Amino acid sequence: xxxxxxxxxxxxxxxxxxxxxxxxxxxxxxxxxxxxxxxxxxxxxxxxxxxxxxxxxxxxxxxxxxxxxxxxxxxxxxxxxxxxxxxxxxxxxxxxxxxxxxxxxxxxxxxxxxxxxxxxxxxxxxxxxxxxxxxxxxxxxxxxxxxxxxxxxxxxxxxxxxxxxxxxxxxxxxxxxxxxxxxxxxxxxxxxxxxxxxxxxxxxxxxxxxxxxxxxxxxxxxxxxxxxxxxxxxxxxxxxxxxxxxxxxxxxxxxxxxxxxxxxxxxxxxxxxxxxxxxxxxxxxxxxxxxxxxxxxxxxxxxxxxxxxxxxxxxxxxxxxxxxxxxxxxxxxxxxxxxxxxxxxxxxxxxxxxxxxxxxxxxxxxxxxxxxxxxxxxxxxxxxxxxxxxxxxxxxxxxxxxxxxxxxxxxxxxxxxxxxxxxxxxxxxxxxxxxxxxxxxxxxxxxxxxxxxxxxxxxxxxxxxxxxxxxxxxxxxxxxxxxxxxxxxxxxxxxxxxxxxxxxxxxxxxxxxxxxxxxxxxxxxxxxxxxxxx
Amino acid sequence: xxxxxxxxxxxxxxxxxxxxxxxxxxxxxxxxxxxxxxxxxxxxxxxxxxxxxxxxxxxxxxxxxxxxxxxxxxxxxxxxxxxxxxxxxxxxxxxxxxxxxxxxxxxxxxxxxxxxxxxxxxxxxxxxxxxxxxxxxxxxxxxxxxxxxxxxx
Numbered sequence: 001x002x003x004x005x006x007x008x009x010x011x012x013x014x015x016x017x018x019x020x021x022x023x024x025x026x027x028x029x030x031x032x033x034x035x036x037x038x039x040x041x042x043x044x045x046x047x048x049x050x051x052x053x054x055x056x057x058x059x060x061x062x063x064x065x066x067x068x069x070x071x072x073x074x075x076x077x078x079x080x081x082x083x084x085x086x087x088x089x090x091x092x093x094x095x096x097x098x099x100x101x102x103x104x105x106x107x108x109x110x111x112x113x114x115x116x117x118x119x120x121x122x123x124x125x126x127x128x129x130x131x132x133x134x135x136x137x138x139x140x141x142x143x144x145x146x147x148x149x150x151x152x153x154x155x156x157x158x159x160x161x162x163x164x165x166x167x168x169x170x171x172x173x174x175x176x177x178x179x180x181x182x183x184x185x186x187x188x189x190x191x192x193x194x195x196x197x198x199x200x201x202x203x204x205x206x207x208x209x210x211x212x213x214x215x216x217x218x219x220x221x222x223x224x225x226x227x228x229x230x231x232x233x234x235x236x237x238x239x240x241x242x243x244x245x246x247x248x249x250x251x252x253x254x255x256x257x258x259x260x261x262x263x264x265x266x267x268x269x270x271x272x273x274x275x276x277x278x279x280x281x282x283x284x285x286x287x288x289x290x291x292x293x294x295x296x297x298x299x300x301x302x303x304x305x306x307x308x309x310x311x312x313x314x315x316x317x318x319x320x321x322x323x324x325x326x327x328x329x330x331x332x333x334x335x336x337x338x339x340x341x342x343x344x345x346x347x348x349x350x351x352x353x354x355x356x357x358x359x360x361x362x363x364x365x366x367x368x369x370x371x372x373x374x375x376x377x378x379x380x381x382x383x384x385x386x387x388x389x390x391x392x393x394x395x396x397x398x399x400x401x402x403x404x405x406x407x408x409x410x411x412x413x414x415x416x417x418x419x420x421x422x423x424x425x426x427x428x429x430x431x432x433x434x435x436x437x438x439x440x441x442x443x444x445x446x447x448x449x450x451x452x453x454x455x456x457x458x459x460x461x462x463x464x465x466x467x468x469x470x471x472x473x474x475x476x477x478x479x480x481x482x483x484x485x486x487x488x489x490x491x492x493x494x495x496x497x498x499x500x501x502x503x504x505x506x507x508x509x510x511x512x513x514x515x516x517x518x519x520x521x522x523x524x525x526x527x528x529x530x531x532x533x534x
Numbered sequence: 535x536x537x538x539x540x541x542x543x544x545x546x547x548x549x550x551x552x553x554x555x556x557x558x559x560x561x562x563x564x565x566x567x568x569x570x571x572x573x574x575x576x577x578x579x580x581x582x583x584x585x586x587x588x589x590x591x592x593x594x595x596x597x598x599x600x601x602x603x604x605x606x607x608x609x610x611x612x613x614x615x616x617x618x619x620x621x622x623x624x625x626x627x628x629x630x631x632x633x634x635x636x637x638x639x640x641x642x643x644x645x646x647x648x649x650x651x652x653x654x655x656x657x658x659x660x661x662x663x664x665x666x667x668x669x670x671x672x673x674x675x676x677x678x679x680x681x682x683x684x685x686x687x
Contacts, residue, residue, distance in 0.1 A: 041619075043612070095637070122637045123610070123619060125578065431609050431620025435593050440626035442640065444611040444618070456613055462631035464640055466612075497612065530623075 029055040029106035031114055032083075040118045045093035049100050049116070051085040057104040057112065058219035060200045062087050065131060066096045095121030099130040103202055108266045109222030110412070111135075111200045136204035140412060143199050146192045147408040153185025154229060154261045155404070158254030159292015161236060162285075165251025166318060167293070168311045174299055179240035186233040189226045193217060199412075225264030232257030258288045265411050279329055286326035290319065290363075291400045298393050301386045308386065309379050316371055323367060330360070352413060356406035362399040366392050434515055434527035438462060439469075441515055441527050449534045450508040458497040459517060471518040472498040479510035479530065508533045555675070560667035561589025562627070568675045569645070571654040579645035579652050581605070581660065581674055585633040593665040594625040594633075599674075601658035603647035610640050624665065652676045 035050040036042060049064065059080050064072040064087070075088040085104060100116040115130040157178045164170040170178070197216035201208050217223050236253040239246060262284035263277060293315060300311040334353070370392050377385035430448030434441040444456040455474065461467040474489045489500050505511060515527040557564045567583035579602065585594075597605035606621045625641045627633050635642045656676040663669045 041610075123580075123642070125580070429618070429620060431611060431622045433593075433609060433622050433624055433626050435591055435624070435626035435628070437591060437629060440628055442609050442611060442622075444613075444620055456611060458612060460626075460628075460640065462628040464628075464631065464633055 029053050029057050029104065029110065029112045031112070034116055036116075036118045038116050038118070039124060041123060042118060042120050045091070045120045046089060046118070048089055049087045051100075051102060051104075051116070053083050053085070053104065053112070055106055056080075056083055057085065057106055058217075059085055060103040060105050060111070060216055061202075062100065062102045064089065064098055064100050066094075066098055069131065072098065093120050095119075097122065097124050097128055101131055101133050103133070103200065105200045105217060105220050106266070107221045108264065108411075109196045109200065109217045109220040110266065111202065113202055133202060135199060135202035138205070139195065139198045139203070142195050143192070144408045144412050146188055146195050147411060148405055149188040150185060150192055150226075150229065151261065151404045151408060152401075153181050153188060154233065154257055155288045155291045155400075156295060157182035157185055157233060157236060157292075158257040159288035159290075160296055161247075161250040161254030161292075162258075162289050163293045163296045163315075164247040165254075166289070167315045168296075168300070169247045170296055171299060171303075174296060175240045179237045182233040182237040182240070186230040186237065189229040189233065192226050193223055196222060222264050225260050228260035229257050229264065232260055254288075254292075255285065258285050276333075279333055283326060283329040283333055286322045286329070287403075289322055290326065290367075291404075293319070294393050294397050294400065298390055301390050301393075305378065305381075305386060309375075312375055312378065312389075316375060319367070320371070323364070327360075327364070352406045352409040356403055356410065359399045359402035359406060363396055363403065366396045366399065430531050430533070432513070432529045432531045434513070434529035436517070436525040436527045438523070439467060439517065439519060439525055439527070441517070441529075443513065443529065443531070445503075445505075445531055445533070448531070450505055453503045453505050453533075455500040455503050455513075456497055457500070457515060459519075466497075467519070469498075469517050469519050470521075473516040474500055474503075475514040475516065476503070476505070477512050477514075478507055479512055505533050555673075557670050557672050559664065559670035562587050562592065562664060562667050562670075564662065564670065564672060567660070567672045568677045569652055569658075571652050571676050571678055577647055579648055581635070581643040581645060582637065583635045583672075585627060585635065587627045587629065587631050587633070589629070590666065591629040591631075592627045592667055594627065594662060595623070595665045596663045597643055597660055598663075599645065599658060599660040601649055601652075601660070601674075602645035603649075605660070606644040606646055608642050608644045627664070654678050
C-alpha cells in the first residue's frame with residue numbers, strides 16, 4: 001500500500017508540474033483568424049476562404065451564399081490543411097454581400113460553427129443578418145442523454161469489473177446484471193456516433209441522409225474511442241456470461257473500456273499532450289472505480305456482516321488513495337481547462353461545473369461519513385450500521401448521477417460565438433473630404449485621436465473616379481492659432497492613394513489639413529479641409 | 535403668333551411630368567433618389583441618387599428627414615484592397631461633375647435610427663442641403679434592393 005501511495009503522489013506531482021509549465025490549454029477549438037476577415041469589404045472577390053483554428057479540426061460543411069441565399073459553387077471541395085480549413089472561390093463573383101456558413105468538428109467531435117460575412121464591391125448594411133448556422137436543440141439533448149448513458153453504463157459495468165479485480169470478486173448475480181448493462185452500454189456507445197454526427201451537421205430533425213450522420217464525425221478521435229468502448233463492453237459482457245468469475249480478465253477489459261471512454265472526451269492541448277491524456281485517463285478511471293464500487297458495496301452489505309466488513313475495509317484502504325488522487329487530478333485538469341481566456345466561456349459551462357462540484361462535494365462528504373462513522377460501527381457489530389451504510393450509499397449513487405449528468409453537459413456545452421464585427425464600423429478613425437475646382441479628395445485619419453496618426457488621401461476627378469495625381473503634400477495646423485506652426489509632410493504612394501504614416505497630431509480639437517496636389521506637369525491645386533481630433 | 539405660343543406652352547407643360555422624380559436646385563439636378571427596402575426591423579437605411587452639377591463646385595453639407603433621427607454623409611475609404619466606411623462633414627460636388635451616390639460608389643447617405651422600417655412602395659421626404667445652392671426637398675421612393683450595380687437612367 002505504501003508503494004501505491006508513493007506512486008500516486010509521484011504521478012500527482014508530475015501532473016501538477018506539467019500543468020504549471022505547459023502551454024495554455026484551449027477549452028475547445030476556436031477560430032483564430034480568417035481570410036478575408038469578418039466584415040471585410042473588398043473591391044475584388046477573394047481567391048479563397050481560409051479559416052484558421054487553434055487545434056486540428058475536421059471539416060463538416062462549408063457553404064458560401066449570397067444575400068439572396070443562393071449558394072456559390074466552389075472551385076474545389078473544402079479541404080483541411082493543418083489547422084486550417086480552405087476553400088477556393090470562383091474567379092468572378094458579382095458585387096454582393098456574401099456569408100460563409102461553416103461547420104467543423106474538434107478531435108472530440110465537438111461542433112464548432114460560425115458565419116463569416118464579407119462584401120465584394122458594395123457595402124455591408126449595418127443591420128445585415130447572416131443566415132442561421134445552428135442545429136435544432138433536440139440533437140443536443142439527444143447527445144447529452146446518450147453521453148450520460150454511455151458514462152453510466154461504463155462506470156457501473158467496467159467500474160464494477162475493476163472492483164471485482166481489486167477489492168473482492170463480484171457475486172454471480174451482479175456479474176449477470178452488469179453483463180446485461182455492459183451489452184446495453186455497448187449499443188449506446190455505438191449509437192452515439194450517428195447522434196453526434198447529427199449535432200455536427202447542425203441539422204434540425206431528420207433532414208440528413210443516414211450515411212452522412214455516420215460519416216460526419218469519422219475523422220474525429222471520438223468515433224474511434226466510441227467503437228473501442230463498444231468493443232470493450234461487448235467483450236466484458238461476453239466474459240461475464242461464463243460461470244467462472246475470472247475477475248482479472250474482467251478488470252482488464254473494464255480498464256480498457258474506461259480508458260477508451262476517457263479519451264473520447266476533450267483532452268486539452270497541453271504540451272506534452274500525452275501527459276494531459278494520462279491525467280484525464282487517470283481521473284476517469286479513479287472516478288469509475290469509485291462510482292462503480294457503489295453497487296457491489298450495497299450488494300456486500302446485504303450479505304453476511306463479517307464478510308461485508310472485510311470487503312468494506314479492503315475497499316476503504318484502496319479508496320482513500322483513489323479518492324485523494326482523483327480529487328487532486330481533477331483539480332489539476334479543471335485548473336488547466338479554466339486557465340484560458342475563453343474558458344470562463346459561457347455561463348452554461350460555469351453552471352454545469354458548479355453542479356459537478358456540488359455533486360463531488362456531496363460524494364466526498366458521504367464517503368468521509370461512511371469511513372469515519374458507519375464503517376467502524378459496522379466493525380463493532382452495530383446492528384443498524386449496515387442499513388445506515390446502504391442508505392448513505394444510495395445517496396452517493398444519487399450524487400454520482402448528478403456528477404455524471406453535469407459531466408455530460410460540460411462536454412457538450414457549445415462554445416461562445418464571437419459577435420460579428422463589421423471591420424469598418426468599430427475601427428476608430430475620422431473621415432473628411434476636400435473640394436477643389438477640378439478635383440476633390442477623400443481623407444481618413446486613423447485613429448483620429450491626439451498622438452500618432454496615419455492619414456490616407458485619395459484624389460478624385462470631376463467624375464468622382466479616383467485620379468492618379470503626381471504628388472501630394474500635406475500641411476497640417478491646429479485650428480487654434482496659438483498652437484504649433486504648420487508642418488509640411490510628403491506622402492508615400494499607397495495603392496492608388498497617398499499615405500502619410502506616423503503623423504503626430506499632438507493636441508485634440510479642430511485641425512486644418514491643406515493638400516497641395518500636383519495633378520500633372522501643368523496642373524496644381526490646393527484643397528483645404530478640417531477634421532476634429534479627439 | 536398667339537396660337538404658336540399657346541402650342542409651345544402646352545408642349546412645355548408636358549415635359550416636367552416626365553421628369554417628375556428628378557429635383558433641381560440651382561444648376562444641380564438630383565436624379566432618381568431612392569432607398570432600398572430593408573428587411574426586418576432594420577434601424578439604418580441608405581439613400582442613393584445621381585447628382586449632376588452643371589454649375590460651380592459645391593458640396594452636400596447635410597440632410598434631414600422625418601423618416602430617420604438623422605442623416606449621415608458617408609464615404610468609402612480605400613486602403614489597398616480593404617474598404618472602410620467613414621462619416622464625413624461634406625460630400626464634394628465638383629464643377630460640371632456627376633456625383634454617383636450608388637451602391638459600390640464612393641459616397642452615400644446613411645439614415646440613422648429609422649422611424650419605421652422601409653418597405654417597398656413607401657416614400658418619404660428628405661431635405662438635402664448644398665453649401666452654395668441651398669436646400670432642396672426630395673421625395674425618396676423605397677424600392678427593392680438591387681444586388682450591386684448602378685442604376686442608369
